Amino acid sequence: MLGKEVFARRREKLKNILKEGDAILLVGHPAAIRNNDNHHLFRQESSLYYFTGCKEENTVMLFRPGMTPEYTLFLRPKDAIAELWDGYRHGVEGAKRDLLADEAYEVSMLGKMLLPLLKDSNRLYYQLGLDPKMDSDVLAALERVRAAKGRTGLGILPLYDATEITGEARIIKDEEEIDLMRKSGQIAAEAHKEAMRFTEVGKTEKQIQGVLSFKFLNAGADDYAYHPIVGTGNNATVLHYRDNDKLCKDGDLLLIDAGCEYDFYASDITRTFPVNGKFTAAQTKLYQAVLKAQLETIEIIKPGTLFSEVQEKAIESLSASLKELEILEESVEEIISQKLYRKYYPHNIGHWIGLDVHDRGKYLIQQESRPLEEGMMLTIEPGLYIPEGDMDAPAEYRGMGIRIEDDILVTKDGYENLTKDVPKEIPEIEALMAEKSFLA
Ligand code: GLY
Numbered sequence: 001m002l003g004k005e006v007f008a009r010r011r012e013k014l015k016n017i018l019k020e021g022d023a024i025l026l027v028g029h030p031a032a033i034r035n036n037d038n039h040h041l042f043r044q045e046s047s048l049y050y051f052t053g054c055k056e057e058n059t060v061m062l063f064r065p066g067m068t069p070e071y072t073l074f075l076r077p078k079d080a081i082a083e084l085w086d087g088y089r090h091g092v093e094g095a096k097r098d099l100l101a102d103e104a105y106e107v108s109m110l111g112k113m114l115l116p117l118l119k120d121s122n123r124l125y126y127q128l129g130l131d132p133k134m135d136s137d138v139l140a141a142l143e144r145v146r147a148a149k150g151r152t153g154l155g156i157l158p159l160y161d162a163t164e165i166t167g168e169a170r171i172i173k174d175e176e177e178i179d180l181m182r183k184s185g186q187i188a189a190e191a192h193k194e195a196m197r198f199t200e201v202g203k204t205e206k207q208i209q210g211v212l213s214f215k216f217l218n219a220g221a222d223d224y225a226y227h228p229i230v231g232t233g234n235n236a237t238v239l240h241y242r243d244n245d246k247l248c249k250d251g252d253l254l255l256i257d258a259g260c261e262y263d264f265y266a267s268d269i270t271r272t273f274p275v276n277g278k279f280t281a282a283q284t285k286l287y288q289a290v291l292k293a294q295l296e297t298i299e300i301i302k303p304g305t306l307f308s309e310v311q312e313k314a315i316e317s318l319s320a321s322l323k324e325l326e327i328l329e330e331s332v333e334e335i336i337s338q339k340l341y342r343k344y345y346p347h348n349i350g351h352w353i354g355l356d357v358h359d360r361g362k363y364l365i366q367q368e369s370r371p372l373e374e375g376m377m378l379t380i381e382p383g384l385y386i387p388e389g390d391m392d393a394p395a396e397y398r399g400m401g402i403r404i405e406d407d408i409l410v411t412k413d414g415y416e417n418l419t420k421d422v423p424k425e426i427p428e429i430e431a432l433m434a435e436k437s438f439l440a
């Protein structure tokens with residue numbers, strides 16, 4: 001668990017991004033209550049957590065750099081009965097003590113306090129659409145600010161998208177985040193290794209998912225970072241396969257895309273391997289093509305490399321392999337220029353990762369691809385997917401979906417692979433699969 005000084009440092013970062021006269025209002029999602037009970041976990045909205053460390057639902061943060069108060073929290077009041085059922089609440093006093101708020105109010109005061117707190121601001125950053133009730137409170141407050149300023153000639157308070165600010169703050173990871181991401185990656189890596197040991201002909205995708213769940217929770221993770229994909233045979237060619245309910249058959253490949261959330265931080269790993277523990281000749285050829293693309297792409301990661309160069313590297317490598325394996329017959333130049341590779345590699349090379357598996361942050365700055373910087377984290381996940389019904393592809397590859405995915409930190413002069421502990425070279429995978437799982 002991160003200390004309150006970490007969140008204070010992040011608010012300092014926010015001060016450097018915002019301009020004088022700016023205000024930013026961050027809200028969480030409304031409480032996740034389903035089936036008329038509250039036994040579904042509430043998980044704080046990532047940006048609100050990033051700047052406050054507050055894990056409670058119904059929390060709102062208003063930050064106004066240089067003003068007094070600068071950092072205001074609105075949150076649920078102390079309530080002995082509610083706390084008996086659902087646990088500790090910071091309350092107004094606790095918000096100042098535990099979370100270092102300059103000022104705190106009960107969340108029911110929000111509508112009333114927004115006018116005095118926003119009337120001297122020049123613009124407001126806020127994310128519309130997270131919580132419709134909050135949106136209407138904020139818009140009503142803006143209207144009151146407008147009315148109050150009516151005769152001053154200052155006009156309305158313009159609204160800007162808060163994700164512009166939160167994304168830029170979150171895209172460079174701090175030391176504490178890097179440690180948590182390493183831990184999240186290690187836990188997920190150990191889970192994938194156990195799944196490889198456990199997999200054999202006759203196991204179900206669901207049983208393998210169970211191994212991942214056990215390993216995540218047993219190692220201290222809080223949850224999945226996203227619903228895992230455990231897809232055998234042709235299921236692996238469905239990019240968002242989520243049923244995970246089929247039997248693993250002899251001769252099929254198995255694709256596992258799974259990561260955990262550890263103290264709010266996501267990991268995201270994909271590995272593909274044969275159910276029976278031995279790659280066939282055709283599986284080897286397609287697998288090596290994806291592995292080559294992944295290794296070549298990771299190799300160019302360093303500060304200054306453009307995100308578009310990372311994309312292009314994977315496209316070039318996969319396109320050359322599609323030609324070499326005679327899956328596409330056009331020239332490599334045509335495969336690239338006409339985007340013919342899209343038929344078998346239909347997604348992007350990766351995404352930012354952090355508090356969210358698809359983390360905030362821009363990929364383009366003023367329409368130009370953004371250079372990588374030290375402290376950024378991204379996934380590298382090339383894949384090739386040949387559906388069983390694709391009569392254009394050579395028969396030997398049909399019904400195979402292969403993706404290999406790791407989480408990469410951009411370092412001062414290169415990169416660190418946070419999920420490298422799961423093998424991806426064929427001899428290493430086969431050796432690991434020959435070991436017996438303690439869960440088998
Ligand atoms: N598991 C989600 C992704 O790979 O983007």
Ligand code: MN
Nearest residue numbers: 257268269405
């Ligand atoms: Mn993934």
Ligand code: MN
Nearest residue numbers: 268379381405
């Ligand atoms: Mn991913």
